Structure formats: C-alpha cells, structure tokens
Amino acid sequence: QVFTFNRVEIQVKPSAKVKNGTPMSVICHADISKSTDFQLSHNFTIYKSGNLVFMTVTDKGDAQYDIPAAKSSDTGYYECTVEAGGKTKSSNAFYVRVTGMTKPILTAEKKEVLEGEVVKLRCELPEEEPPLHFFFQKIKMNSKPEEKHAFVPNRNFYVMEFSVEEGDNILQFDCSGGRQVDFELERSKHSNKTLVTVREPFIKPTLSVRPSSNITEGDRIQFECSTVVARMRDIEIILQKNKTILKGVRDEKLLKYSTVATLEDSDEYLCKVEQGRASKTTKLNVVVSELFPKPILTASMKNLDENRELTLSCSINGFPKANFSVFRKNADGDIWLKNSRNLTMRVSVNDTGSYFCKAEVKGIVKQSKAIGINVFAPVSKPTLSVVSGLPEVVLGKTLQLICRSAMGTPPITFTFYKGNEIKEIVINDTYATFWDENIGRDDKRGYKCEARNNHSSGTKTSNILNITVIVPVRNASLGSIPYGEVEDGSETAFLCSVKEGSWPIHFRIFRKTDRDVLLFEKSENADRIMWRKEAMSRQDTGMYYCMASNRANVNVRSQPITISVILALWQKGIIAAFVLLPLAGAAALALWWFLCKKKKAKGPSLEMSGSALGTNLTSEKLTRQHNDGDYYSGSGYIEDSENHMKSTDESKGPDLESAEVEYTEVEVSTLDPHRGIDSVPIHFPAPVQKGTETVYSEIRKANN
Helix, strand or coil: CCEEEEEEEEEEECCCEEECCCCEEEEEEEEEEECCCCCCCEEEEEEECCEEEEEEEECCCEEEEEECCCCHHHCEEEEEEEEECCEEEECCCEEEEEECCCCCEEEECCCEEECCCEEEEEEECCCCCCCEEEEEEEECCCCCCEEEEEEECCCCEEEEEEECCCCCCEEEEEEEEEEEECCEEEECCCCCCEEEEEECCECCCEEEEECCCCEECCCEEEEEEECCECCCCCCEEEEEECCEEEEEEECCCEEEEEEECCHHHCEEEEEEEEECCEEEEEEEEECEECCCCCCEEEECCCEEECCCEEEEEEECCCCCCCEEEEEECCCCCCEEEECCCEEEEECCHHHCEEEEEEEEECCEEEECCCEEEEEECCCCCCEEEECCCCCEEECCCCEEEEEECCCCCCCEEEEEEECCEEEEEEEECCEEEEEECCCCCCCCCCEEEEEECCCCCCCEECCCECCEEECCCEEEEEEEECCCEEECCCCEEEEEEEEECCCCEEEEEEECCCCCEEEEEEEECCCEEEEEECCCCHHHCEEEEEEEECCCCCCEECCCEEEEEECCHHHHHHHHHHHHHHHHHHHHHHHHHHHHHHHHHHCHHHHHHCCHHHHHHHHHHHHHHHHHCCCCCHHHHHHHHHHHHHHHHHHHHHHHCCCCCCEEEEEEEEEECCCEEEEEEEEEECCCCCCCCCCCCECCCCCC
C-alpha cells in the first residue's frame, strides 16, 4: 500500500470576495496517487490567518467548511493541511475578503429625561467579533449632529453617555460600527434611530429691576430673579454682575438684591438658575445716570523746595456744593488730612507722595485722581573716587569712577567730566558710576563730577581727581659681573633691569633648581637693581633669572643666565706645586746622574788615581741622598765636588791645570696655573780647577 501526495489545494465558493450575510464554503482537496485501490483515512485541518477554524477525518479526498452567513470577521487567509498514513501536506494560502458589516442595534436606557441629566445608549454588533469601532450621533433639530467615537478591543458592544443641555427638546440618536481590514476602516450601516424626549426641571428665570428706567446715582435700586420649578430640592438662584456674584439663594424660587446706585453700577446683570447639571440664565442691562462728576484735585506746585508753601484745592465742575476731604495715599491705608476744599501747608521732604480728594453729595462719594507732589532737598557737594580705592589705573585698563552725593532728594543727575569734556550723564538716586576705557599714557587730565536735582539751589561740583597711570613692567633682563665664569670665593654682582615700568618696582632674583630658590628681593624706585654675592662657591654653579613687577600686578621674567664657579689662582698654584715639585726633583736627580757619568768618561785616570777615601765619601753621599729621596741642591753638589776635586788634584797635580770649565743645560718643566707648562732652563756649570777653587752650580729660571 504505497501512496504519495501530488498536491493539496483550497478553494472558496462562491468566490474570493463575499458579501456580508452570504453563505460561504471553504473546500480542501487532496490529490493522492496510490499503488492499489485501498482505503486511506484523511485528517483535514483548515486555518484562517493561522487560527484553527475547522477539522474533520474522512476517507474521501475532499473536505468542506461551511459558513451560513459570512461576516467581516471571516475575512482572512485560509490554508488547509492534510495528514494521511503518517504523511502531511499543506495547501497554499487563499485570501478571502468579506465586504460589509452587520447592522448594529441601538437601545436607550430612558426614553424621557430632564435637562441636565445624562442619556445612556448601548450599541451592539451581535454577529461581529472584536476588536471593533463604535460611532454614536446625537441629532437635534436645526443643528449639526454631535458625534462620539470609541474603540473596543474585547467586546462587540459599547455604552456611550450624552448630556442633555438647556434647549434640548426632542433628541434622536443612532450608531454604526467599524473594523480595520487591510489597513482600511470598513464601516457598517447606521443603526435604528432612537427617540428621547426632554423635559424642563424649571423654566427660564425672570430678572427685573426697580426703578426700571431713569436711574440716577444715589437712587436705591432693587433686583428680583424668579423661576418656576417642578422639584424644589437642590434648586439654586445666583445674581451676577460682570462675573462677580452679588447674591445667591438655595431651595427658593425668588432672589432679591438691593443697593444704592452709583455710576459704577452701570453694567450687565445675569440671573442663573441651577439644579444638578441643568442651568438656565437671563441677562439684563442697567444704566445709571451721573449725579455729579468726579472731583478734581489741583496743586499750586508739583515740584518744590523744602520749606516752601503748598496749596491743594478740590473742586467739581458745575457743582459747587459738596462735602470735600483731602487725603494722602499710604500703603497701610489712606491718611486723612482735612475736611475742606483747600489745604495749605509748609512742606518737608517727608511730604513727598500722592494726594487725592473726595466729594460727597446725597450719600454718593466720589474720589479724584491722585496727583504726585515732590519735595526736594538740595544736593550736597559730590565726592568722586575710584571704585578700586587708590587713584590709579593700569595702562590700557578701564578706570571705574563713582560719584556720590550724601544728601539730596532723588532723582539726581550726575555729569562726569574728563578735563573740560563731558563724558557721560547719569540719572540715579544717590550715586552714579562711570567707566573710562583703555587708559593711555597721556590720560593725565583731572576728573570731576557734578550733581543736581530739581531743587532751585543748582549744581554742585566735586573736587578734581587726578589719576596715576601705572605702566606695567616690560622686558626684564639679568646680567652678572663677571659673566659666565666666576672664581671660587670671589664676589659676583647680579644686575636685574627692566625696559619700562612705573616705580616702585619689586625685583626678585632666583636660582633654578628642582624648586626655584629665591635669593634676593627688594622694591626700588628705579628700573634696575644690583645684588652682590660676596663669596661664590662650587654649589652656586647653575642657572639664574630675575622677575620684576609693580602695582600693575604683571610679573615679567628674564631669560636665564648660566654661572660656572671655577678654581681660584691660589687653588691652582697649590695643585701645581703638588704636581710639579716631584717632577722637578726627579729631573734634578736625573741630571746629576748624567753629569757624573760624563765626568767619569772624560777623566778616567783622574778618577782612578783619586784617594779611596774621597771616592768612598762621594759614593756614600750620593747613595745616601738618593735613598733618602731628597731633592739635590747646588750647595750639596759643590761640597762633594770640592772634596773629590781636592783629592784628585793632590794625586795628579799638573794634569788638571789644563781642564776647562764646562756647562750642561737641561730643560725642567714647571706647571703654571694660568699659562700651562713653560720651559725653565736650569744650567749646571761644572768647572774643574786647580787647587781648592769653588765648583758651583747656576740655576736660571724663566719668568713665572
């Protein structure tokens, strides 16, 4: 029993597009090839948009899913899967669109309501599946329908509320549904219309005023507001004037309000009756004629000096008879001054303020506009100073001046002068500031300021303020005497100077180390300063620099110089002595040995015939001196030579008379601390004469 699936296909009747309410069938067909004719059980499963909607088992090759009345919710992709004998095959997806929606059903909770109440409406789509949209309409005669919308994700009905307003008589309501299909909103037909009747809980109020016309200031007017109500509970009547509530009553049908008319009472009045959500209003305009105009307050002077006389007068145009009062405004309450048309007083600075008057006729009181009175005390002589304190400014910087007047009624006008030129005019209370920017070298003109106010005494002028312009220090340099190399123990003078800068200048000299060491500092009224260091040592070798500053607070640093401390002359001499003396001794010893050897070569018979004693003595001395390590001097040589020559002369006699004086010259090197090594000729004359004549040495030493 071998079989195989050829294909599985799905089809929809009557078509892929079905009208709402029309019967619809989804048919699944399995095409299977068998080796023999045998019974095969088929398991059919139909899905709509991935959701299982139908399942059946049959030995036939077809299965049918019937929908008696198609709804918009039946729109979707249909797919069929067939399982048989352990094998499964699915069809392609087939899209079905159901157009239109079922008609909704609308019901109203009440058929008759009162103004201010709420109508509850229920709209239902019984054959549709959520999510759904619901649309409601409130229809009044001769007006545009009021619409409301609601989206319901999990039900097929919704309850909407509409308030019943004043003027609503007979109302009609309907609803419709909607569904989102393929990114489009598909709407249903409108439901049945539902009729709701509205009853008034009370009638529109009546508002009246007495007297009804020709109302004049001072007249008493009375307002009455009434209504007819079906139910007295929670009824409220309110009287308003320009949104201001004048009076209100509760659980009554009549409101009364009385007052004395003033010109300000001319306005629109409103009577409002409220019960629950219901509200009705009536409006009335009231005009009040003027009994007399507002009074006018005048002053003899508005700006005057202290201790002057001031007269205030209150009057009404065309209405001489009235009760007048004069007042002064105050934050804690107006101050009464006098019950009179006129007020005269001698003023002080404390009388500065606002004044007004009141007039009363037939119980009507009116107030004038306020007028301002300014009493001025004279300004005192102003003082001009620099804000920073000292009368100086750094070159190129901004100079800030302040001018103060200790006394004087504000506002005060301050005028700043630089020389005779007006630089700025400032109006302030007690002081004013002035900025003079970018001060130059030649800005040495004096400054002054003037102060004046509205007092008749005129202008006061400050003393002239002279300003010192401070030039910052520039281009510092450091030098030394001697420069570069300094002998150990000698004195060195350091000179720190600047190219320019205002005095005094503060100089500081440092030696550079890991942390720079301050060696010297001093302030001087000069552009240079010298510091002497008496004894330099090898530890003072290094780099030096100086810094200079003045009141401009700008530190200027020089380029560093290098000082090397070397050995002094006497130190070099000691070193040379320790080096040269051993060398000189060695050279003298070598020379002596050479001369002795030469003499022996020229007179062998002389040496051989000498006495044994002389030879032994000479040999003994030479040996001793060599072993002791002494330097050979001329006298030692002469002494030994005499003994030797005497013994020889006695032995040989006339053979030595013919001997001649001979000189031998050798070069001995000595170390000069300043010039290095110079050649010093040392002459050793070795005359050999007859008898007891002296044998001498001569050493000639060159300069240094």
